[in-house]
Amino acid sequence: MTKPGRLAQDTCDRDPIWDREMETEPRDAAFARASTAWEKQFRHVMDHSPFYASRFRDAGINEARLPLREISRLPFSSKQELKQAIDETPPFGSNLCVPHEQVKRVYQTSGTTGAPSVLALTRSDIEMWTAIGTRTYFATGIHDHSSVLTTFGAGPFVAGHTHFVLSRIGCCSVPVAPGDTDRVIFGLKSGLADTLLSTPSFAQFLANLVTTPRGAGLDHGSTALTHIVTGGEPGGGIPEIRDHIQEVLGVTVTEVMGIGDIAPSLFGECPHQQGMHFCGGGHVWVELVDPDSREPMDLEPGAVGELVYTHLTREAMPVVRFLGGDIARIQGSDCGCGRTTFRMRVIGRRDDMFIVRGVNVYPSAILAVVGRFRPRVTGRARVIRKTPDVSVQPPVAVEVEVPDGHVNNTRLAEDIEAAIHSTLTFRAKVDLITEHDFGESGYKTRLTETRL
Incomplete structure (x- = not known):
């Protein structure tokens, strides 16, 4: 019999929740923890971010303290505005809140709509990203006994941070360069991995290969593969896509989601497959707003809105009320795995609508x-x-x-x-x-x- 919160093949006795205190705390306790962190973060932003200090003043915010329950008084910020701030004072812009010598890692964005942008991290920021990512991927069912083939490159994009997360979990990691399909196929046919990290598009591609000579031996039960974790785009939570991948390859599909300006991995779906759990508690505050009016909405089951993010512990380039562009449906909070954080499914990107x-x-x-x-x-x-x-x-x-x-x-x-x-x-x-x-x-x- 499968234990709650575990994949069907997982018979280990380890707690399936990485950070039980944080991931199972009641909503009131989570809000209290976030409020304490926000009080310090707000001062940090006001004192060290010319970008946000100016925006807050323009919005009539002049007080030294602003409680988390009043965060909706603050203006939204967007990727375009943050990119403009970087372009005006390169390389890091007017939202860099630490001296340059404290920047210890720099990632780049894809630049699909223009020149690439940068994301600077301090040592503390690196640890924050790793902590959130570890909760996220552990929630999907990846544990220390897993063997994970990942198609995420080490850089320049933030997905490369996943390698540090897998190391923290303690699993066996089998890195393959992005786009190297032949090595992925070799790794799976050779039995090197029981778990694959990929986009849902690539997982579909593998499933469709099964009927071709190139994909012979990838079908249900022919490899050690039992688990695919999808991310990077919508699809892993769409039943028509998920069911096809699962049936053909004989795997369980769970999904993760992150956003580069916030954290590479922020939501992770447990093996119960009822939506992605929010895994950024204590480090990130999430709001839901109406996609048209931008009025705040309650994070309650059935609500559909745009996700808005605020860092609570970011040092180098924190964001406040950042419009993520993802339109999500809230699925609920309580889950058979034991986590109490809210669950959601992304139904689309605002810029794709x-x-x-x-x-x-x-x-x-x-x-x-x-x-x-x-x-x-x-x-x-x-x-x-x-x-x-x-x-x-x-x-x-x-x-x-x-x-x-x-x-x-x-x-x-x-x-x-x-x-x-x-x-x-x-x-x-x-x-x-x-x-x-x-x-x-x-x-x-x-x-x-x-x-x-």
Whole structure:
């Protein structure tokens, strides 16, 4: 019989919760702990961040203390504003709150929308990231007896910090360079790992390889692989995607989520698969706000809103009321694993959302519909935007990846269009794209693509 909070194959006797005091404390105790940390953090930001001190003054905040319960009086901050602050005074900008000599590690952002940005960490910040990440990955079921093949590079991106987390947990780590699919396949077929860390796109790609000569021997029960932890993009929590990966590869899929400006790993789903637990208690404060009005919302089951983050213990480049851009549905708090922190599922990115005749649409919802048509499709799809406008006139252009032999299947395209219309109430124009033309999924799959 599987023990609560453990994977089905895990028979060890170790406590499945890494930081039981923090991860199981009552809500009132968590708020009290956060309030104490915030009092010190607010002074740190006011005294050492010209970026935030100026913004707070402009918002009429002049007092030396501001209780956590009144944090909604403070203005929001965005990635674009923080990036501008760095560009104006490089390399670290006007939000660096420590002397340069205290910066001990620097990561970079991808720079997909412009020049890369930087994220500076002190020794204390490094430890904070490691502590949160350890709770996160331990929650997914990775323990010291696990053997983990990870496709995350050591740098320049924050996902590389995961290597320090795995070392803290004490598991066997099998690092493979990002995009090196052949070495991933070799590692899995050789029995080097029982756990894989990857994007859901790449996990789907592996599952689809099973029917090809390249993927022979990867199917259910043929390898030591029993667990896949997905992250980096939506998908691991979408039933149509998760179920396919689990069934074909014979694994349990759990997911994690982080955000570079806050912590690389911040939410982790336990083996009960009921949503990702918040794992940043004591270090990060999370709010939920209405995506349109930005008014605060209660973190209660069923609530849907945008996640907003505030550091409680960050030294070098803290953020306050940072708009993360993730739209999440709150799943609840109590869980069979014993954790009491809130759980959530991300339903989409704010910058991926588009509006069709007054209805907000997230590409992840289209992925869920497309996934029903396996094996005639691979499960990957993307929305093609013809204008930068958030409002899209139907039919919405959707490209769907299909195996060779299905690209001219007009009936399949029509069936997908009908399913999208029936489920999501808007018309779509589906183009079937071969795997070669869609591009191999070595890391992430862009869910929207703008072609003006």
